[in-house]
Amino acid sequence: MGAWGGRRGLVVGLAGAALVAVLGLSGCTSGESIAATGAGGGEQRGTQAQAKPSAKVTATPAADAKDVSPAGPITVVVADGTLETVSLTNAEGKQVKGELAADKKTWTVAEHLGYGKTYTWAGSALGADGKAAPVAGTFTTVKPKRTAKASLNTGDGQTYGIAMPVAVVFDAPVKDKVAVQKAMTVTTTPENVGEWAWLDDTTAHWRPKEYWKPGTKVEVAVGIYGVDLGGGTYGRDDVTSSFTIGRAQVVKADTQTHRMVVYRDGVVTHDFPASMGLESDPGRVTKSGTHVVMSKHATYGMTNPKYGYSNVVVPWAVRVSNNGEFVHGYAPSIPDQGKRNVSHGCVNLAPANAKLYYDSALVGDPVEVTGSNQQLGKADGDYYDWALAWDKWTSMSAIAN
Known part of the structure; x- marks a missing residue:
């Protein structure tokens, strides 16, 4: 038993030794391969780490570009480097103003160029490899009809x-x-x-x-x-x-109550008797809708050939539409103010009241007229903006919302 066991142990030992030898040989070969690859990879990585990139310059517009917008963008950008010098000159040799970014990677034109002119880039960039790269090329701006x-x-x-x-x-x-x-x-x-x-x-x-x-x-x-x-x-x-x-000042003029009320930040500051356009004549109606104060005149000459008057000078005239509507003073209609509409489309006030309103008004104030049988619209000219509902207004944009 002992002898048999010894032989078995010997056989196993020999087989194990052979296996170890094979594994050892395989391991040795694999190790040498890895070591070689590792050394090669290290050398390659070392070479790559030591190789620094050259500067890559991009000018916009590109060289030989035609019909360029003189408003830009007009830039020079460098990657893997910095800009050393940049200039852009016209055909007469005049340099265009420009700004170099703090990191020296971007140069941008700081003024509009001219129409129908040729411009030339010049300068250089320094790459990470220490070598210079040129900034060069010409382009031409558009010449409008x-x-x-x-x-x-x-x-x-x-x-x-x-x-x-x-x-x-x-x-x-x-x-x-x-x-x-x-x-x-x-x-x-x-x-x-x-x-x-x-x-x-x-x-x-x-x-x-x-x-x-x-x-x-x-x-x-x-x-x-x-x-x-x-x-x-x-x-x-x-x-x-x-x-x-x-401040928020709004005027509300009612053709039926014959009153013009002034609100400042939501509080009534004035409530004036007024006479507005005669509604029995379509050519004299004060249009309902939101008017806008357009201008102010201490005196203004009113002319309407259709109704036979010319250069009737009135005090404290505030224009609220381009169709001839004003808020102004008019002493002859004082007996009608607060009672009847007799004007040719304007809001008539007593001169003293017109002065109070005139002094308070700003161009751009709204004057909201209600009660008449005609509406402010496109035919009345600027500014009829507020006569349009918001969805109608936005539909008139060139860019879809």
């Missing part, structure tokens, strides 16, 4: 009433209203929800959904320079305006 001017109805530093619309008027038809509307912004603090509406091919108005919040700060930017208005007409200049909305 014609240019169009835009004007705003609001002025810098002014204070307007809570119904004031922002009106932009172009001196040529706008065919691409979407592109132009995208270039026009109204920023308000605090926020007032509002929308642009195109009243015709040359006129766009922005008004809030509800009357402005008193004290609102408003920034208007009509950034049409370099924008194609359609048909090869481009914007001539950008136009901006910064203004403030004043």
Whole structure:
């Protein structure tokens, strides 16, 4: 038994030794392979870690670009490096103003370029590999068939009433209203929800959904320079305006009670007897609807050839529509004020009362007329904005809401 057991142990031992040898050989071979691969991978990684990338410069517009908008974007950007020098010059050699970012990775034009001009890039960037890469190339801006001017109805530093619309008027038809509307912004603090509406091919108005919040700060930017208005007409200049909305004053004039009541921040400040348009004559009716104060005149000459009068001078005239409607003083109608409507469409007050209202009014104040048999509308001209329901107003935007 002992001998048998010994032989078995020997056989097993030999087999085990052979297995160990095989495994050992296999392990040795595998180890050498891994070691070799590891060494090779290490050398490759080391090489990659030591190889630094060269600068990659991208100029916008690209070299040889044509019909570029002079409003931009006009930039040079570098990856894997920094910009050392950048210049952009016109055909006369004049350099364009530009700004280099603090990290020296972006250079941006700081002024509008000209129409129909060729510009040349120059400069260099330093790559992470220590080598210089050139900033180079030329491009040409678009040459318009014609240019169009835009004007705003609001002025810098002014204070307007809570119904004031922002009106932009172009001196040529706008065919691409979407592109132009995208270039026009109204920023308000605090926020007032509002929308642009195109009243015709040359006129766009922005008004809030509800009357402005008193004290609102408003920034208007009509950034049409370099924008194609359609048909090869481009914007001539950008136009901006910064203004403030004043206190909340609302006038309510009722043609049936013959009263004009002035509310300041919800409180009645004046309640005047008034005479409004004679309703038996369709040409003399004071239109119902929300009018907007457009201008103020200490004296104003009234002329209406249809009714046979010319340059009848009245005091303290406040225009509330482009159809000839004013709130003004008129002494001859004092016996009718508070009793009957006898005017040619205006709201007549006693001169002393008209002065009180005149002194309190701001351009942009709403004057809400009720009770008459005609409604304010498009035929009455600016500003009939508030005569339109909000869904109708937003449907007149060039951009779907």
